[in-house]
Amino acid sequence: METMRERFVATASELLDDDPRLAVVLADITAAQFAPAATKHPGRVINVGIREQLLIGVAGGLALAGLRPLAHTFPSFLIERPFEQVKLDLGHQDVGAVLVSSGASYDMASMGRTHQAPGDVALLDTLDGWTIHVPGHPDEAEALLRDAAAAEGRVYVRLSGESNEEPRAVRPGRFAVAREGGAAAAGTVVAVGPMLDPVLRAVADLDVTVLYAATVRPFDAAALRRAVLRSAQADVVLVEPYLAGTSNREVDEALLDTPHRVLGIGVPREELRRYGTPAEHAAAHGLDAGALRQRIAAFLG
Amino acid sequence: MTNTTAIRCAHPTDYGYGDLGHLMALMTGDEKHSAAATSTLDVLWVLYDRVLRVDPHEPEALDRDRFVLSKGHGPMAYYAVLAAKGFISAKLLADFGSFDSPLGHHPDRVLVPGVEIGSGSLGHGLGLAVGIALGLRQRALHRSRVFTLLGDAELDEGSNHEAIAFAGAVGLDTLRAVVIDNVSATHGWSGGVATRFDREGWTTLTVDGRDHDAIEAAFAAARPGRPHAVVAVVEPKN
DSSP, X not given: OOOHHHHHHHHHHHHHHHOTTEEEEESSTTTTXXXXXHHHOTTTEEEOOSOHHHHHHHHHHHHHTTXXXXXXXXXXXXXXXXXXXXXXXXXXXXXXXXXXEESTTTTTGGGOGGGOOTTHHHHHTTSSSXXXXXXXXXXXXXXXXXXXXXXXXXXXXEEOSOOOSSXXXXXXXXXXXXXXXXXXXXXXXXXEGGGHHHHHHHTTTSOOEEEEESEEESOOHHHHHXXXXXXXXXXXXXXXXXXXXXXXXXXXXXXXXXXXXXXXXXXXXXXXXXXXXXXXXXXXXXOSHHHHHHHHHHHHO | OOOHHHHOOOSOXXXXXXXXXXXXXXXXXXXXOOTTTTTXXXXXXXXXXXXXXXXXXXXXXXXXXXXXXXXXXXXXXXXXXXXXXXXXXGGGGGGTTSTTOSOOSSOOTTTSTTOOOOOOSTTOHHHHHHHHHHHHHHXXXXXOOEEEEEETTGGGSHHHHHHHHHHHHTTOTTEEEEEEEOSOOTTOOTTOTHHHHXXXXXXXXXXXXXXXXXXXXXXXXXXXXXXXXXXXXXXXXX
């Protein structure tokens, strides 16, 4: 299957043809794949080399000059390494940009900790005004990228090598009901991006409502409240493909007037120090369907 | 957001270079200023008085030159020049740094007309300026040049060297850097500040940072195909 990263290159290349405002900024990563687009649009595909502070600085400057920058590299080098540039060159300058990462929390399992960024969403969450998309399928990635490119604000699109079997019809900023629980539903499970398939397998024999989130900021509090108020218990399980608990605060704020419990499942803070494959990392983090079933069932009782 | 109509002056004033000390005193409360407080003053004055194509009536005109103050520390000289040139009202200076003032100890582009970037954290202006220059070129605003003011100690920040190498490699010839050299970098710059730009393909000139004609001539020495750096040497900070 085509990966989200491949779809990103194809979509961004098309958007460059259509939108003279768009400029892609790279720091060597994925530059080879953008070579045809760079030949067509030499002024709007800019590879700064392995210089991530400059990657974001240039994006900020392009925005100040009236363009719509789209900056891309691995999440560790896009969000973590140049974090102050993200904070100041985009946020403090009050300009918009699209940041597109590829690599997620452990796509590059065999590369080790240096190429893993489970904290990217939590870090961005300390800043004002970011929309954060976590697509679960290449089709969703394309739809969200197109939406982000056409928007004005600051948007992070977190692409992954992990993907659900089937795409969902995503409305940017809105959760979808992936599975409706019964009147006695034991709780609500929010599955983020590529976590949807393992979650659906995990809860196959449990009476729960499953919400699907391909956008986590803004957090669709209204959809969560609707689902929770329909369930027998105000219990919420968040399953996020990045740092565990990243969105717990959002759940608490959505249910401020409702006594509730929340379990945040995701990538633990502890460093794993293992190589191997993404599937092995998912299992080690308790994020495969079997482990998820156990954890969700134990929490919901 | 602060109401900018109250902030703007928007007309040329009668202030000249000789008034800058008084305008700064409105902020500092002292007519006598240390060399460090005025290290940028002459370069800023020459830029706004003789070099930059900017207009207080239209601080956001599309084809203006951009002046990017990277070294946002000690912006009193900057605000004094902006007031003298009519971008902001001199009445604002007395409240410098107060809660209701748009003029902080580091400038904020959102609050002050004519200020192109918010700065304060060192090492951000040159990267932003590279992006602005690339963007203006893409928009065919070829008349607009992008000037960035840095300090020699600010060059300690590695982000500058990412920008210096890249701008030189791609020949970003609408870009101008001016480095105020008051010998304040903790470990110095062996061979001089200009060598950092020279070796990456910039044209450079090192001048007396108090000599207005020399500063003006140094900016005029920019050549097609290469970014240009002016090192303006002033009295050592310590």
